[in-house]
Amino acid sequence: MTHNHPFIVGLTGGIGSGKSAAADAFAALGIEVVDTDAIAHELTGANGAAMPLIVAAFGPAMRGPDGAMDRNAMRALVFEDSSARKRLETILHPLIGQLSQERCLRADSPYVILSVPLLIESERYRDRCDRICVVDCPSELQLARVMKRSGLAEEEVRAIMAAQATRDQRLAAADDVIDNSGTLAQLEARVCALDQTYRRLASAV
Structure with a gap:
């Protein structure tokens, strides 16, 4: 890399949005993921x-x-x-x-994925990122996924979601959005497309 600051893409999403699946998809393309x-x-x-x-x-x-x-x-x-x-x-x-x-x-790697659950809520990390990428899905889907994965009761999951930025706040802060209301293959296709964009942006810095 010619410049001494890597091109950093901040990756975030509410609990159950599929942020980890997106991070894994970037890693599979040879991109380094730094996960807080x-x-x-x-x-x-x-x-x-x-x-x-x-x-x-x-x-x-x-x-x-x-x-x-x-x-x-x-x-x-x-x-x-x-x-x-x-x-x-x-x-x-x-x-x-x-x-x-x-x-x-x-x-x-050509750029770095900085995966931070509370990226939108934390200026410390937001200021470091060249782009912000939000993994998004409807909140009812988030809720269903987290309950299924964690075994937590609905009230507990809703309390965790309430402590995070709202979906609208995340989307307002996003440069790029990965819609994860579909299949894993659709998520991976979206990551592949963004990977091309980020490689291009990083090489232009």
Whole structure:
């Protein structure tokens, strides 16, 4: 790459929209995907860089027997105590931001997909992206997919959806939209078309 800043496409979508399927389709075309969710899992896994900070802030009860963060215990805590959520975010967000930045810069592909669930809600990531690509489907379909996949009750899924940007807000922020209300093959065809566009845009930078 001639320029020292890779061309970054921010990929986002509400829960159950098919963002992971789209990211996988880009990866299958040889594009590097930097996924902030995966980085968060890494940081809170056994020997993860965030674990000493989490134990220092919340006590050893938050570390499971395998050395990773006890996700259920943490989920219960932040659900009941919003200040605990803030403390956890204060630990994780800077680390995720730093690691994702480093990985984008090191990426060795024509452009980089930066996959961020709350991209629209977070200026930190929005400002880094050259394009924003939103995976979209009707909210009732989102709801059905998440309930089927996670086994969560409808109220729980609706609560998660309510905490995210609305469909209209995401679409308003999008440069490109991947409609994922159809089949996986249709999703992959749309990704293939966008891949050509992004390669062209990246080479022109």
